[in-house]
Amino acid sequence: MRYKIYTENPQSHVLTIEMVVENIAADRIKIQIPAWRPGRYELQNFAKNIQHFEVVDEHQQPVAFHKVNKDRWKVYTKGLSQLTVRLQYYAYIKQANGVFANAGSSYVDEQTLYLNFVNCLPYVSGRMNEPHEVQLDLPANYQVACGLPYVNGSVVAEDYYQLIDAPLLASPYLQQQSYEVQGVSFYVWFLGDYQPNWEKLLPDFQRFSEKQIQVMDGFPEKEYHFINWILPMPFYHGVEHRNSTMIVLGPDAEGDGLYTDLLGVSSHELYHAWNICKIRPVEMMPYDLTKENYFYTGFVAEGVTTYLGDVFLKQAGVFDLQAYLQEFETTLKRHFEQDGLSKMSLLEASFDLWLDGYVPPVPHRRVSIYNKGAVVAFILDTLIRQKSQHQCSIHDVMRLMYERFGKTGIGYSLEDYIAVAEEVYGDSLETYVSTCLAGNTPLETQVKELLAWYGIDFAWQPNTSLHFALLDAQNQNLIEWLG
Numbered sequence: 001m002r003y004k005i006y007t008e009n010p011q012s013h014v015l016t017i018e019m020v021v022e023n024i025a026a027d028r029i030k031i032q033i034p035a036w037r038p039g040r041y042e043l044q045n046f047a048k049n050i051q052h053f054e055v056v057d058e059h060q061q062p063v064a065f066h067k068v069n070k071d072r073w074k075v076y077t078k079g080l081s082q083l084t085v086r087l088q089y090y091a092y093i094k095q096a097n098g099v100f101a102n103a104g105s106s107y108v109d110e111q112t113l114y115l116n117f118v119n120c121l122p123y124v125s126g127r128m129n130e131p132h133e134v135q136l137d138l139p140a141n142y143q144v145a146c147g148l149p150y151v152n153g154s155v156v157a158e159d160y161y162q163l164i165d166a167p168l169l170a171s172p173y174l175q176q177q178s179y180e181v182q183g184v185s186f187y188v189w190f191l192g193d194y195q196p197n198w199e200k201l202l203p204d205f206q207r208f209s210e211k212q213i214q215v216m217d218g219f220p221e222k223e224y225h226f227i228n229w230i231l232p233m234p235f236y237h238g239v240e241h242r243n244s245t246m247i248v249l250g251p252d253a254e255g256d257g258l259y260t261d262l263l264g265v266s267s268h269e270l271y272h273a274w275n276i277c278k279i280r281p282v283e284m285m286p287y288d289l290t291k292e293n294y295f296y297t298g299f300v301a302e303g304v305t306t307y308l309g310d311v312f313l314k315q316a317g318v319f320d321l322q323a324y325l326q327e328f329e330t331t332l333k334r335h336f337e338q339d340g341l342s343k344m345s346l347l348e349a350s351f352d353l354w355l356d357g358y359v360p361p362v363p364h365r366r367v368s369i370y371n372k373g374a375v376v377a378f379i380l381d382t383l384i385r386q387k388s389q390h391q392c393s394i395h396d397v398m399r400l401m402y403e404r405f406g407k408t409g410i411g412y413s414l415e416d417y418i419a420v421a422e423e424v425y426g427d428s429l430e431t432y433v434s435t436c437l438a439g440n441t442p443l444e445t446q447v448k449e450l451l452a453w454y455g456i457d458f459a460w461q462p463n464t465s466l467h468f469a470l471l472d473a474q475n476q477n478l479i480e481w482l483g
């Protein structure tokens with residue numbers, strides 16, 4: 001499949017997209033635009049951004065088609081071996097605060113081309129596994145940040161799935177530096193009115209990348225790109241991809257606060273390179289981009305990643321103890337203060353991501369797979385550490401998950417995750433599963449007891465503020481846990 005993307009008027013934020021389909025052998029083909037994108041498990045129906053859709057043959061003559069549903073077109077191809085699908089895509093989103101793009105959208109103006117191909121590139125049903133090439137008409141002074149190589153004006157992917165897992169940010173104003181860990185090249189890109197302190201940033205990034213690779217026993221990719229777009233308005237959004245992450249943060253004037261956010265989101269997204277990009281729920285093998293892909297393990301994908309993203313920053317020496325505990329306190333606060341009375345279990349919340357996972361829920365209904373997921377990951381980590389006297393931890397669970405379900409590309413089920421956790425724990429985790437995952441009883445007492453083991457007092461009553469008190473910074477369990 002060959003695509004061409006260009007804009008006749010960047011100020012209009014409209015992209016023209018042409019897809020040339022060759023070697024047509026059937027009387028009909030189906031053209032589809034994704035209804036959602038990996039990383040956010042809700043229908044976004046990108047087809048609603050298409051202003052105009054047409055199909056022409058080699059002589060630019062119209063080819064008959066009709067729309068089968070909201071984002072699928074049936075094209076009548078009898079006697080044709082080649083055709084071109086042409087569409088106009090409105091690459092701009094309207095959000096509060098004047099924010100015009102997020103980490104999963106597309107955008108164009110006079111000095112920026114930002115593409116999440118999953119938004120705007122149609123595919124031919126049944127031919128997603130063929131190589132896909134995108135030709136971009138970029139001015140000579142543009143630089144390109146992308147997980148796929150940009151060569152001679154084109155990006156080439158081995159299949160559609162690889163293509164849509166590689167967001168692209170192009171502009172004459174990109175800044176970039178790189179570092180290396182165990183033969184893997186890491187590139188850090190910035191766009192925006194922001195001057196990174198590279199002398200601090202590069203060693204910090206190197207430390208948490210090294211720690212993650214060491215704990216997970218190798219990295220799945222040959223290179224990795226942190227693609228950051230810093231906006232003048234408050235914003236916080238990151239999306240994980242195979243060998244890159246797209247991050248949109250703001251405000252650019254925030255200084256240290258912005259840098260702490262950058263570290264947090266970067267460590268989180270890098271861990272996703274294992275946890276969900278490789279260690280993927282079996283229900284999404286492969287992704288079905290036409291409809292909901294229900295799964296019960298959103299709490300593994302996001303909860304474990306939220307918990308470990310920050311833990312890695314401490315274990316790598318990027319955060320000090322106070323900085324880490326502040327982040328963890330915030331996670332607990334969010335869970336207990338916002339979701340403490342919710343009726344839903346974590347498994348139900350994972351399944352219902354597609355319903356209201358990313359919008360404000362009605363009161364006392366939903367729990368956050370991020371926050372409660374992180375709390376139960378902490379509980380599992382601590383149960384394993386207590387029983388094994390720190391010989392094992394949640395790291396062993398995730399490393400085994402990578403070994404068995406990630407490297408093999410077979411995907412995992414809820415039962416697989418529980419079985420691996422029990423194997424590492426060395427006993428049944430029935431009570432953990434029934435209370436923390438399948439139940440909705442409050443977890444304060446358990447969290448308080450476990451934190452006490454690390455020498456941390458945890459005080460919270462409904463309607464009062466939650467806070468930690470570090471009773472003993474030399475507590476041996478605390479040192480074993482956070483390094």
Ligand SMILES: [Zn+2]
Binds near residue numbers: 268272302
């Ligand atoms: Zn995440």
